Each structure stands twice: as structure tokens, then as C-alpha cells.
Amino acid sequence: xxxxxxxxxxxxxxxxxxxxxxxxxxxxxxxxxxxxxxxxxxxxxxxxxxxxxxxxxxxxxxxxxxxxxxxxxxxxxxxxxxxxxxxxxxxxxxxxxxxxxxxxxxxxxxxxxxxxxxxxxxxxxxxxxxxxxxxxxxxxxxxxxxxxxxxxxxxxxxxxxxxxxxxxxxxxxxxxxxxxxxxxxxxxxxxxxxxxxxxxxxxxxxxxxxxxxxxxxxxxxxxxxxxxxxxxxxxxxxxxxxxxxxxxxxxxxxxxxxxxxxxxxxxxxxxxxxxxxxxxxxxxxxxxxxxxxxxxxxxxxxxxxxxxxxxxxxxxxxxxxxxxxxxxxxxxxxxxxxxxxxxxxxxxxxxxxxxxxxxxxxxxxxxxxxxxxxxxxxxxxxxxxxxxxxxxxxxxxxxxxxxxxxxxxxxxxxxxxxxxxxxxxxxxxxxxxxxxxxxxxxxxxxxxxxxxxxxxxxxxxxxxxxxxxxxxxxxxxxxxxxxxxxxxxxxxxxxxxxxxxxxxxxxxxxxxxxxxxxxxxxxxxxxxxxxxxxxxxxxxxxxxxxxxxxxxxxxxxxxxxxxxxxxxxxxxxxxxxxxxxxxxxxxxxxxxxxxxxxxxxxxxxxxxxxxxxxxxxxxxxxxxxxxxxxxxxxxxxxxxxxxxxxxxxxxx
Amino acid sequence: xxxxxxxxxxxxxxxxxxxxxxxxxxxxxxxxxxxxxxxxxxxxxxxxxxxxxxxxxxxxxxxxxxxxxxxxxxxxxxxxxxxxxxxxxxxxxxxxxxxxxxxxxxxxxxxxxxxxxxxxxxxxxxxxxxxxxxxxxxxxxxxxxxxxxxxxxxxxxx
Ligand SMILES: Cc1cc2nc3c(=O)[nH]c(=O)nc-3n(C[C@H](O)[C@H](O)[C@H](O)COP(=O)(O)OP(=O)(O)OC[C@H]3O[C@@H](n4cnc5c(N)ncnc54)[C@H](O)[C@@H]3O)c2cc1C
Ligand code: SF4
Ligand code: SF4
Numbered sequence: 001x002x003x004x005x006x007x008x009x010x011x012x013x014x015x016x017x018x019x020x021x022x023x024x025x026x027x028x029x030x031x032x033x034x035x036x037x038x039x040x041x042x043x044x045x046x047x048x049x050x051x052x053x054x055x056x057x058x059x060x061x062x063x064x065x066x067x068x069x070x071x072x073x074x075x076x077x078x079x080x081x082x083x084x085x086x087x088x089x090x091x092x093x094x095x096x097x098x099x100x101x102x103x104x105x106x107x108x109x110x111x112x113x114x115x116x117x118x119x120x121x122x123x124x125x126x127x128x129x130x131x132x133x134x135x136x137x138x139x140x141x142x143x144x145x146x147x148x149x150x151x152x153x154x155x156x157x158x159x160x161x162x163x164x165x166x167x168x169x170x171x172x173x174x175x176x177x178x179x180x181x182x183x184x185x186x187x188x189x190x191x192x193x194x195x196x197x198x199x200x201x202x203x204x205x206x207x208x209x210x211x212x213x214x215x216x217x218x219x220x221x222x223x224x225x226x227x228x229x230x231x232x233x234x235x236x237x238x239x240x241x242x243x244x245x246x247x248x249x250x251x252x253x254x255x256x257x258x259x260x261x262x263x264x265x266x267x268x269x270x271x272x273x274x275x276x277x278x279x280x281x282x283x284x285x286x287x288x289x290x291x292x293x294x295x296x297x298x299x300x301x302x303x304x305x306x307x308x309x310x311x312x313x314x315x316x317x318x319x320x321x322x323x324x325x326x327x328x329x330x331x332x333x334x335x336x337x338x339x340x341x342x343x344x345x346x347x348x349x350x351x352x353x354x355x356x357x358x359x360x361x362x363x364x365x366x367x368x369x370x371x372x373x374x375x376x377x378x379x380x381x382x383x384x385x386x387x388x389x390x391x392x393x394x395x396x397x398x399x400x401x402x403x404x405x406x407x408x409x410x411x412x413x414x415x416x417x418x419x420x421x422x423x424x425x426x427x428x429x430x431x432x433x434x435x436x437x438x439x440x441x442x443x444x445x446x447x448x449x450x451x452x453x454x455x456x457x458x459x460x461x462x463x464x465x466x467x468x469x470x471x472x473x474x475x476x477x478x479x480x481x482x483x484x485x486x487x488x489x490x491x492x493x494x495x496x497x498x499x500x501x502x503x504x505x506x507x508x509x510x511x512x513x514x515x516x517x518x519x520x521x522x523x524x525x526x527x528x529x530x531x532x533x534x535x536x537x538x539x540x541x542x543x544x545x546x547x548x549x550x551x552x553x554x555x556x557x558x559x560x561x562x563x564x565x566x567x568x569x570x571x572x573x574x575x576x577x578x579x580x581x582x583x584x585x586x587x588x589x590x591x592x593x594x595x596x597x598x599x600x601x602x603x604x605x606x607x608x609x610x611x612x613x614x615x616x617x618x619x620x621x622x623x624x625x626x627x628x629x630x631x632x633x634x635x636x637x638x639x640x641x642x643x644x645x646x647x648x649x650x651x652x
Numbered sequence: 653x654x655x656x657x658x659x660x661x662x663x664x665x666x667x668x669x670x671x672x673x674x675x676x677x678x679x680x681x682x683x684x685x686x687x688x689x690x691x692x693x694x695x696x697x698x699x700x701x702x703x704x705x706x707x708x709x710x711x712x713x714x715x716x717x718x719x720x721x722x723x724x725x726x727x728x729x730x731x732x733x734x735x736x737x738x739x740x741x742x743x744x745x746x747x748x749x750x751x752x753x754x755x756x757x758x759x760x761x762x763x764x765x766x767x768x769x770x771x772x773x774x775x776x777x778x779x780x781x782x783x784x785x786x787x788x789x790x791x792x793x794x795x796x797x798x799x800x801x802x803x804x805x806x807x808x809x810x
Binding site: 069070071095097098099100102103104105106109110112113116117120505506509511512513514519523531532593595596618619620621622624625626634637639642643645646647649650651 | 666671675701707714715766
């Protein structure tokens with residue numbers, strides 16, 4: 001083999017703490033290395049050209065680049081060597097930036113470490129084999145999980161691009177949080193006027209198959225070929241027959257069911273349609289509140305329904321679909337605000353969450369859009385908003401900024417004045433964070449035009465006094481204690497990853513961070529990709545964001561899906577396992593251990609042998625570590641290759 | 653966090669990291685400039701389940717002073733269940749080390765996710781300190797006789 005080694009300065013990112021020329025010198029004496037050179041920015045156009053030229057001029061048959069993490073530029077450089085006529089798998093990387101220059105202070109030690117990493121890469125490369133990718137057929141259909149504004153955007157854009165879409169939403173209606181909002185910042189336009197038509201588009205688009213009140217039971221397979229099992233939860237109403245007339249909801253005698261859509265700001269009937277613009281507009285029975293389903297006598301809704309849609313015997317059903325790609329858009333939840341005992345959260349009826357307040361503001365809400373206190377129905381005159389409740393607060397494990405609360409609090413202060421002109425709003429804040437087009441102007445309008453009084457400081461306690469609430473806090477700008485008597489206290493409760501996000505991540509085999517937000521493939525370059533091929537992210541499931549950003553991500557994810565499935569055959573990664581039949585003794589251990597069922601048993605002249613189905617193999621190498629014979633080897637991570645790396649390190 | 657003095661002589665520490673979580677976590681630590689001791693060299697594997705205990709023995713017998721394996725947190729494996737196999741294998745393996753005359757503390761396995769840069773820094777710093785406390789590994793010729801077997805110390809009871 002004729003190996004060329006390229007050591008990158010990465011400007012000063014590597015060169016500042018690694019003696020690059022010394023690494024080059026050391027590389028020159030490594031086995032089978034015929035050429036070693038430094039490069040200012042290997043990934044730049046001249047940097048890549050230099051590699052291509054060296055391959056051609058010097059007849060290199062293998063290339064090592066020592067630069068940044070292979071998780072970033074391995075695909076880039078594989079394409080580079082391929083352009084020069086090499087097989088793209090005759091390439092290895094040494095990570096001397098993230099793992100060396102950025103984490104070590106001592107230049108001599110860093111340089112020695114970089115030399116070791118290059119030597120390991122060279123030794124590994126010497127055992128690399130030419131691999132040729134195969135092509136696998138792909139299903140041109142996408143699964144969108146979550147029907148909030150981000151998921152809706154992704155679904156509509158995919159459908160627009162000619163892709164079939166399966167949308168799964170856990171609630172009885174799509175719409176997500178946005179459907180609960182009254183108006184939206186920074187334009188103060190009506191939320192349901194913006195979102196409603198988009199929801200209708202989802203229902204009417206022939207390419208979109210909607211499964212509401214459903215969840216993902218399981219997902220198996222791989223990019224291009226996912227097998228999805230969807231559990232359709234029992235609604236006790238045959239949705240094919242239900243016309244959404246709402247007659248049943250008028251007659252249902254059980255009227256004290258928790259109203260999820262209204263965030264508990266009202267009560268609803270056991271059989272209900274969550275809100276007038278719901279998509280699908282179908283009735284669902286909450287079993288726990290239904291007199292008949294909880295063992296009593298009733299059956300009123302079945303009698304009243306003119307289309308015989310009610311079916312008390314309905315059970316959960318499972319259906320399976322095949323898709324080629326998945327977009328996760330499961331959004332966020334509000335954090336458990338009752339941990340703020342000092343604010344009386346959850347104890348005093350007139351201390352409510354911002355989302356509950358949206359429902360009080362909304363014309364389709366429980367009060368018909370008239371702001372009334374939950375305790376006595378009176379119109380509040382003094383409203384206190386407390387920001388950062390469960391945001392930027394390490395003491396409750398929420399050190400991050402939720403991003404949208406400053407803005408929606410300003411919006412709610414403006415709307416309060418619109419609804420009750422003689423009201424006064426007070427906002428306790430830590431900082432006002434309003435980057436975004438027209439955002440800072442908006443928070444200023446709340447203060448200047450709508451006379452909301454902003455007080456910089458935190459609130460220590462809220463307690464009742466007569467029919468009022470005393471809010472005690474501090475104004476850190478003037479350095480004084482503040483005590484206000486409020487009629488209503490609205491907590492800007494921070495967001496967190498939706499409750500079942502980690503469980504879903506495990507099913508999708510994608511990563512999530514310490515808070516449960518899904519991890520993007522790269523914080524800058526792959527904002528909507530994940531590390532699992534064919535799985536994309538949209539909206540606040542990846543990190544809290546407002547509507548414009550969620551929509552942008554929905555479109556971005558759709559673009560990725562359309563790009564991926566633009567061909568009906570996908571190139572499969574040839575770094576798979578393979579069996580040496582001469583060594584295989586047919587013990588079946590690998591077959592049992594493979595998580596993907598990628599190994600099958602074949603009969604070879606009366607003897608049992610293992611055989612890897614390449615298109616199914618994901619390249620984990622579990623089988624290789626399991627086989628007692630060393631018969632099944634994962635290419636590019638063979639036992640010999642790993643041992644060569646160990647050897648290169650320990651013998652140096 | 654224990655600090656290593658600047659002039660401590662480096663020891664040989666080999667790390668086997670899964671590509672999806674821990675290698676990413678080490679990258680995250682790099683991006684965040686979380687300074688670490690320089691002894692560790694990382695070998696990238698697809699999954700912690702790819703780790704054959706043979707690799708670890710080979711490393712220790714070839715002169716490594718310590719070996720660290722790190723994968724995805726249990727239930728968060730990119731390949732669904734690779735780290736469960738790793739956990740079982742490596743736990744048993746750890747108990748067998750004394751049989752080979754190797755101090756168990758020279759080998760650890762742990763879980764670090766791709767977002768846990770600070771955790772990776774701590775893992776590396778702590779493990780490096782642990783190996784420095786043990787000092788360089790002795791050559792196998794110097795290994796104690798198997799008399800500890802009699803005492804049953806460090807060996808799994810059947
Ligand atoms: C009080 C308040 C006011 C706000 N006001 C504004 C505003 O004025 N302007 C603005 O830009 N932003 C505002 N926001 C932010 C806005 O709510 C979000 O940006 C937006 O809702 C994010 O959309 P999404 O689709 O990512 O998530 P979501 O709206 O949370 O939608 C996620 C959807 O996925 C579903 N789902 C969850 N898990 C699963 C699962 N496992 N399987 C299937 N389905 C699942 C959920 O039921 C939901 O329908 C406000 C937020 C709050 C709390
Ligand atoms: S584990 Fe090895 S020997 Fe056993 S069936 Fe699989 S390849 Fe053959
Ligand atoms: S490497 Fe082996 S265990 Fe892993 S997916 Fe491929 S065949 Fe299955």
C-alpha cells in the first residue's frame with residue numbers, strides 16, 4: 001500500500017497546541033507511508049485538491065487525514081479520495097482537534113498524542129479493504145410523529161413535494177400548543193386563523209394519512225425501510241361514522257371531566273370534541289369519566305347519535321405501515337410548576353400558568369374570551385406576571401432559557417390591556433430576551449404603549465389576603481422590596497421536553513440530552529438531522545423555540561426527507577459484517593445476538609452456516625464480539641484492525 | 653476534580669469508545685474546550701458491544717497502564733441493545749482480571765452520552781488520576797503468584 005498522510009493546522013485550532021510539522025516528520029517513518037504533508041485547512045477547496053493531486057501524482061492507494069472529528073468531515077474526505085479514483089473506504093481519520101488540541105494544554109504532550117493517533121490510523125488503514133456500496137430499494141413515504149405546528153409544516157411540505165405522509169398525533173386533535181394560543185407575537189394575529197387553515201389542509205390533503213389519538217408502538221428497520229406499528233387508542237367512537245355534530249357532547253350527563261385542551265380551566269363532558277376547529281373533528285370518550293365505561297348505567301350518547309358511531313366495546317388497535325423516513329416533531333410540555341410552592345402554584349386558584357391564561361384570553365376558551373378569575377369569575381384589574389418560572393433556575397434542574405416566555409408575557413400584557421382597558425399589568429423579569437425580527441420593538445410596545453410595568457427582580461412569595469394575592473418581590477434596579485396586591489398571578493412556566501420523549505427516542509434509536517430534548521446530528525451543520533440515518537427533527541422537541549423557528553425547522557426537515565427519498569434506491573453503507581464460512585461452526589450465537597435479525601442460517605452441503613443479510617446489517621459489530629470462532633467480522637472494524645490499533649499504541 | 657501536576661509522566665491509557673454517544677461526548681468536550689489530561693488515546697468503535705474483552709487484555713498485556721470503555725447510557729444504544737451485552741461482558745470480565753494478575757482498577761467501563769462534554773472531562777480526569785495513583789503497570793513477569801486465589805480476593809465466587 002502507498003499511504004499519504006495529511007496533517008491539518010485548522011488555522012490555529014490545531015497548530016496552536018500541536019507541533020504539526022513534527023507530526024508530519026513522524027508520519028514519514030510510519031509503515032507504508034510514502035508521503036506526509038501539512039495543510040492549512042485540509043477541508044477547504046485547495047486542501048482537498050492537494051489530496052486529489054497527491055493521490056494522482058504519487059499513486060497513493062490509501063489516505064489518512066489528521067484533523068477534526070470524523071463525525072464531521074469523514075464523508076467529505078471520502079468523497080475527496082473518490083474523486084481522485086480511490087475507493088472511498090481506503091481512508092482513515094485521526095481526530096487531533098476535538099480529542100487533542102482543544103483539550104490539552106501541553107504542546108509536547110499534545111504532539112506526542114497526535115503522532116500516536118496518526119500511527120493508529122495508519123495501522124488501521126493498512127488493513128482496510130475496498131468496499132462497494134449496494135443499492136437498496138426505499139419506500140417513498142414519511143412518518144411524521146406529532147401534529148403541532150412543526151409537524152404540520154413538515155407534513156404539508158412533504159406532501160407538496162409529492163411524498164406520501166403518515167402523521168401520528170397522540171392527542172385527539174392535531175394543532176399542538178399553538179392551537180391553544182389566543183394571539184401570537186410579534187404580530188398579535190389570531191393563532192387559530194393562522195393555524196386553522198393549515199390543519200384543514202392536513203385533513204384534506206390526499207397524500208396525508210392522519211392517525212390522531214394514536215402512538216408509536218414500535219419501529220424497526222432502517223433508512224428507506226422502516227416498519228412502524230401504530231397503536232390507535234380506543235376512542236369508543238367509530239370515527240368513520242362520526243360526523244362531529246357534537247350532539248352527544250350536549251347530552252352527556254358526566255360533565256366534570258378534566259378539560260385537557262383548556263388546561264383544566266374548565267370542565268368538559270366524558271364524550272367530547274376538544275375544540276371547535278379540531279382536526280379530525282371527531283368525538284372521543286374519556287373512559288375514566290364515562291358513567292357506562294366506569295361500570296355504571298348510561299348509554300345516552302349511543303342513543304342520541306344519529307350515525308350510530310358510539311361503540312363502547314372498542315379496543316386499542318394496532319396497524320403497521322412501511323415508511324422510508326421519519327420526522328419527530330413531538331414538541332414540548334410545560335414543566336411541573338407546582339414545585340414552586342412559594343408562588344402557591346397549584347394551590348391558589350388565581351395563580352395560573354401562562355398557557356391557562358391563553359385559554360382565558362381565547363374566544364374559544366371556557367370563558368368565551370372574557371378574562372375571569374378562576375376563583376370567583378371576577379374580572380381582574382391588577383395582573384402580575386412572573387417570568388422565568390422553571391427557566392434559568394438550576395435549583396429546579398432547569399438552567400436553560402425557554403426562549404419564548406419573555407415574548408409571550410409581553411404579548412399577554414398587551415392583550416390584558418386590550419381586554420380590560422382599566423387594568424394594570426406588572427411583569428417581574430430577570431432579563432428581557434427578545435432577539436428576533438421585531439421582537440425587541442414588541443416588548444417595548446408592551447411597556448411604552450400598553451403601560452405594562454416591568455420590574456427587574458424575582459418574586460419571593462405569593463400569598464392570599466382577602467380576595468387578593470400579595471406578591472412580594474424585589475426590584476433590583478432600585479434596590480427595594482416590592483409588594484403588590486394582585487387579582488390574578490400568571491406564571492410564565494418554562495418548557496421541557498415532552499413527557500415521553502426519551503421513550504420515543506429509544507424506539508427511534510436517536511440520542512437525547514440530559515433534559516430529554518432530541519439531539520441533532522451536529523449543532524451547526526445538521527440542525528434537523530439525527531445520528532440515525534433517515535430520522536429527522538422538527539420544532540421544539542429538539543430544543544425550545546417559538547413558532548417561526550418551529551415552522552422553519554418543519555420545512556427544513558421536509559427538504560431533507562424529499563432529498564433523501566428523491567431516488568427510489570438508496571446507497572447502503574457497505575461497512576457491514578460478513579461470515580468466513582470456513583471458520584463458522586454454525587453455533588448460531590451471532591444469529592441470537594444480532595439486534596436487527598440481520599444474520600440468517602443457511603444450509604451449506606449439510607452444514608449450518610451463518611450468513612449476513614447486508615442490507616439489514618447496521619454495522620454494530622455485536623456479532624463480531626460474540627463469535628467464538630472469529631468467523632463473523634465487521635468490515636473496517638475487524639478484530640485484526642482493532643488489535644493493530646492497540647498494538648500501534650502500546651508498542652510506541 | 654483531582655488535578656494532575658504538569659510534570660507527571662504520562663502513562664499509557666487506551667479508550668474504546670462507541671461512535672454514537674461517547675465518541676460524540678468526547679467531541680463535545682473538545683468543542684467546549686474542557687481541558688483533560690493527555691494520557692488517554694481513543695479507539696473509535698461503532699458500539700460498546702463491539703468491544704471484545706480480548707482487546708482489553710491485549711492492551712494491558714502489551715503495556716497499557718489502564719483501559720477505559722465508554723458507551724451509550726443503558727437504553728440509549730444506537731443499536732438498541734449493544735451496551736447491554738457490553739455491560740454483562742465487561743462486568744464479568746472485570747472480575748476475571750485478578751486471575752491474570754491484573755489490578756481490577758486498571759480497567760473501567762462507563763456511559764457518556766454525546767451531549768455530556770463535562771461528564772467526559774470528569775471521566776477522563778478521574779480515570780487518569782486513578783491510573784496515576786496505581787502507577788505504571790508492572791511487567792507480567794513481576795505479577796504476583798496466584799495465591800490470592802486461595803483468599804478468594806477479587807475473584808467471583810462460583
Ligand atoms: C403560553 C405560551 C404562549 C406562547 N405564545 C407564542 C406566540 O405568541 N408566538 C410564538 O411564536 N410562540 C409562542 N409560544 C411557543 C409555541 O407554543 C411553540 O413554539 C410551538 O407550539 C412549537 O411547536 P411544536 O410543533 O414544536 O410543538 P407542540 O406545539 O408542542 O406540538 C407537538 C405535538 O406533538 C404531539 N406529541 C407529543 N408527543 C407525541 C408522541 N409521542 N406521539 C405522537 N404525538 C406526540 C403533541 O400532542 C402535540 O400535538 C408560546 C408558548 C407558550 C407556553
Ligand atoms: S457466532 Fe460465529 S461460528 Fe457461530 S454461527 Fe455465527 S459466525 Fe458461525
Ligand atoms: S454487525 Fe453483526 S450484530 Fe451488528 S447488525 Fe450487522 S450482523 Fe447484526
